[in-house]
Amino acid sequence: MRNVVIGGVAAGMSAASQAKRRMPNAEVIVLERGDHVSYGACGMPYNIEDPQRDILDLVVITPAEFRHTRGIDVRTRHEVLSIRAAQREIEVRDHVAGHNYLQGYDRLVIATGAEAVRPPIPGIDLPGVFLLRDLADGDAIKRFIDETGPQRAVIIGAGYIGMEMADVLNRRGLAVSVLERAQQVLPGFEPVIAGIVLDELHRHDVKVETGVAVLGVERTGQGLLVRTDRGETAADLILVSAGIRPNVALARSAGARLGEHGAIAVDTRQGTSLADIYAAGDCAEAFHRVLSKPAYVPLGTTANKQGRVAGANAAGGDEHFAGIVGTAGFRVFDLEVARTGVGAAEISSHGLDAISVVSRHASRGHHFPGSGRITTVVFAERDSGRLLGAQMVGADTVAKRVDIFATALHARMSVADVESLDLSYAPPFAPVYDPVLIAARVARKALSGHH
Numbered sequence: 393m394r395n396v397v398i399g400g401v402a403a404g405m406s407a408a409s410q411a412k413r414r415m416p417n418a419e420v421i422v423l424e425r426g427d428h429v430s431y432g433a434c435g436m437p438y439n440i441e442d443p444q445r446d447i448l449d450l451v452v453i454t455p456a457e458f459r460h461t462r463g464i465d466v467r468t469r470h471e472v473l474s475i476r477a478a479q480r481e482i483e484v485r486d487h488v489a490g491h492n493y494l495q496g497y498d499r500l501v502i503a504t505g506a507e508a509v510r511p512p513i514p515g516i517d518l519p520g521v522f523l524l525r526d527l528a529d530g531d532a533i534k535r536f537i538d539e540t541g542p543q544r545a546v547i548i549g550a551g552y553i554g555m556e557m558a559d560v561l562n563r564r565g566l567a568v569s570v571l572e573r574a575q576q577v578l579p580g581f582e583p584v585i586a587g588i589v590l591d592e593l594h595r596h597d598v599k600v601e602t603g604v605a606v607l608g609v610e611r612t613g614q615g616l617l618v619r620t621d622r623g624e625t626a627a628d629l630i631l632v633s634a635g636i637r638p639n640v641a642l643a644r645s646a647g648a649r650l651g652e653h654g655a656i657a658v659d660t661r662q663g664t665s666l667a668d669i670y671a672a673g674d675c676a677e678a679f680h681r682v683l684s685k686p687a688y689v690p691l692g693t694t695a696n697k698q699g700r701v702a703g704a705n706a707a708g709g710d711e712h713f714a715g716i717v718g719t720a721g722f723r724v725f726d727l728e729v730a731r732t733g734v735g736a737a738e739i740s741s742h743g744l745d746a747i748s749v750v751s752r753h754a755s756r757g758h759h760f761p762g763s764g765r766i767t768t769v770v771f772a773e774r775d776s777g778r779l780l781g782a783q784m785v786g787a788d789t790v791a792k793r794v795d796i797f798a799t800a801l802h803a804r805m806s807v808a809d810v811e812s813l814d815l816s817y818a819p820p821f822a823p824v825y826d827p828v829l830i831a832a833r834v835a836r837k838a839l840s841g842h843h
């Protein structure tokens with residue numbers, strides 16, 4: 393039995409490790425076109441923040457360790473050019489030796505991930521303009537900061553990576569400006585949450601322009617210049633964090649079905665429409681338990697879990713991925729921001745009849761040191777009272793509180809169910825009524841007001 397995995401990051405290495413564990417005698421080969429495998433991309437901002445840390449600290453297990461201690465044949469700088477599903481073979485470019493070869497497989501896992509969108513504007517390839525997707529990108533940004541000492545950064549795109557990097561570059565002493573095409577930062581969040589984040593950015597002297605279109609980048613005698621439809625901003629370093637798209641070219645040309653979001657369609661066993669070919673991670677869709685349909689929410693947490701399921705099934709198992717509810721969190725300066733479930737955009741595009749309520753409450757017991765205010769938005773279905781989503785922002789224990797809502801969404805609970813949860817209380821951790829319970833109560837009352 394030979395299992396071949398394409399892609400060696402979160403989904404790919406989880407799949408390979410699981411396949412090998414299930415079937416120790418099977419041959420497991422990982423083909424990765426980059427130089428590194430098994431690294432935590434999510435840790436890159438925090439690594440870049442710390443000049444003392446080596447970027448390679450993010451590598452969890454090296455290819456040599458995989459080979460020698462786990463018996464997994466990891467081949468870096470090996471790029472898969474095509475999949476010939478009918479012949480059960482793939483064409484591989486060995487960039488080290490400089491030749492191509494055909495590799496046979498019994499089961500194949502596609503874990504090709506996603507790539508950062510590079511907007512088609514003039515000057516986007518100039519030196520000093522960066523994307524942040526893989527370890528090589530992180531390495532390049534870190535070296536550029538260490539070697540050239542940039543003073544001014546422009547970040548194009550105010551999603552969660554843009555926000556994390558505004559924080560990081562500010563901590564590294566750069567003057568940061570953020571340019572966002574949408575009318576607010578964090579387009580996936582409610583305006584009330586985005587407004588609190590905007591205040592936090594301003595408090596740290598980060599300049600923000602929203603509703604602005606970037607037209608091009610130029611090099612001048614004084615560095616780089618970003619031209620927008622409103623004017624221009626000078627920079628020494630530009631980070632483009634304008635979203636990602638799934639790497640599906642291989643799967644598509646092999647004939648695998650893609651879903652409506654453009655990622656590879658998979659069943660709960662991570663099987664694709666092609667026999668003995670699985671897909672996992674940022675190249676694939678995931679079943680969204682709130683919407684009861686596939687969605688594309690590319691995150692490391694899902695990539696690891698889907699990879700594990702794909703690897704187990706490639707090795708003859710029968711594992712199923714339970715699906716997602718769309719949970720994500722991040723930090724920006726002194727704020728934690730997190731969301732789970734669906735937000736206003738998905739609610740309207742799926743024609744759901746829902747209410748949303750905003751509540752504000754302390755994070756800890758009355759007057760307890762370190763207590764901060766948490767702002768919560770809850771979405772609930774009007775007729776059934778079912779919880780549909782929650783978003784939270786605050787200085788203290790927000791991300792883990794959103795996980796309570798995530799659990800409730802997984803179990804399809806109503807806001808009344810959430811309101812009656814038995815959550816822990818002690819002044820260092822929570823007020824008597826946790827902000828989660830308060831938010832659920834406000835939603836339940838708003839719903840009953842409608843009847």
Ligand SMILES: Cc1cc2nc3c(=O)[nH]c(=O)nc-3n(C[C@H](O)[C@H](O)[C@H](O)COP(=O)(O)OP(=O)(O)OC[C@H]3O[C@@H](n4cnc5c(N)ncnc54)[C@H](O)[C@@H]3O)c2cc1C
Nearest residue numbers: 399401402403425433434472504505506673674691692693
């Ligand atoms: C800055 C940053 C911060 C993040 N923070 C978080 C976070 O806090 N929480 C969270 O859950 N997620 C976070 N993520 C997202 C997370 O990193 C990704 O979801 C995760 O890396 C996806 O893993 P993957 O294995 O599916 O794909 P990828 O990480 O994209 O890996 C795919 C690999 O496949 C290789 N490949 C592609 N095509 C080929 C080919 N033809 N031949 C050979 N190899 C190929 C690529 O080179 C790549 O190495 C963050 C991402 C970034 C960039």
